[in-house]
Amino acid sequence: MTFLRTISRSAPRAAARLTSASTAVRTTRLSLAAVRPSTCSVASCLRSANLTRTSVSAFSSAATRQSPANTEVDSELSSKLASEIQFETEIRENEPEATSVKDFLESGLFEIEDVPGREEVVLRRTYGNEKISVTFSVADLANFDPEIYDDDAALADEDMEGGSGARKAEDAGAEGEEDLENESASVPCRLSIVIEKPGQGALSVEATAQDGGLVVDNLYYYKDAAHAHEPSADAAHAAQQVYPGPAFGSLDEDLQVLLDRYLEERGITQALAVFVPDYLDAKEQREYLGFLNNLKNFVDA
Structure with a gap:
């Protein structure tokens, strides 16, 4: 119109x-x-x-x-943005902070680095002579497509079980099928964990936090800690030329268990796995509200 x-x-x-x-x-x-x-x-x-x-x-x-600087379209857009800002503000005010977020931050185990306007969040702590950082991004929420994820998970189940996953779904009762349909897909949040020792290089851990659990996808070792952080294009290129070790899932099972315990002692626990998705959900709402305010200020200027 x-x-x-x-x-x-x-x-x-x-x-x-x-x-x-x-x-x-x-x-x-x-x-x-x-x-x-x-x-x-x-x-x-x-x-x-x-x-x-x-x-x-x-x-x-x-x-x-x-010619006029502000048109009727500008006025309508500004009014719509004001309405959206009010709606998002009311949601934020009426939703209390998640208990998992409050408890994790009050524990003081990690210091949090969250700059408004940036996608990435960084947790930092020291453990003995080690410097530990955990990086995750709100982009995982924005890019998550539950339909694609469900399709990939179904294909993976069929490949792992030789199609038995499909037969199990056919044999499931009506009540079980209804529960699956009503259950919303949980967003997998990727974690980049770096454990660094002075003069000894660093471990780089790629993990996924989902459904209250933490799964290690890959664990690498770099003699040069800069390769683990990849702060520049040169360091990222150099890291690609270094053999960091095999995929985590291909390691001996007992070795995998011990490495999981090694990470837990350094704060990479289930509490962290629960905290990250809840914190990203709150951050995404804050960033979206900031985006709306910035857009309205630009239109009104």
């Missing part, structure tokens, strides 16, 4: 400009035709035509400079 109104408003103006231009052209032609060669030199005719073109150009420039 706004687009149609804009067209309806702009159409008379465009028609008026075309009419004015046509009238000016006809006036110029009549003036030139009415002047006799004996009484008007060629130079004077050209000067007259130049004056006409100059006046039309000046009128066009003046009309452009006098």
Whole structure:
């Protein structure tokens, strides 16, 4: 509707400009035709035509400079943004802080680094002579597609069990199927964990927090700690040329268990796995509210 109104408003103006231009052209032609060669030199005719073109150009420039800065669309957009801001603010005020977030932050185990406007959040702590950092991003929430995730999980089950997953689904009762349909997909949150020792390099751990559990996907060792952090393009390129070790799942099962316990002693626990998704959910709401406010300020300026 706004687009149609804009067209309806702009159409008379465009028609008026075309009419004015046509009238000016006809006036110029009549003036030139009415002047006799004996009484008007060629130079004077050209000067007259130049004056006409100059006046039309000046009128066009003046009309452009006098165009309104804020239109009806701007006003409607600003009002809509104000409504969205009020709605999101009320949600934020009425939803208490998650217990998992409150308890984890009050424990003081990690210091949190969360800069407004940035996607990544970093947890930092020291453990003996080790420096430990855990990085996760709100982008995991924005990019999560539950349909794609469910399809991938179903395909993985079929590959692992030789299709038995499909047969189990067919044999399940009506009550079980209804529970699965009503259950919302949980967002998998990726964690980048770095454990660094002075002069000894670093361990780089890729893990996933989901459904209150923490799963280690990969664990690598780098002699140069900069390769684990990858702060620059050069360091990232150099890290790709280093053999960091095999995939975590291919290690001996007992070794995997001991490495899990090693991480738990350093605070990489189930409490962290519960905290991360809840904290990212609250951060995403804060960032979205900030986005709306920034957008409204820009439109209103």
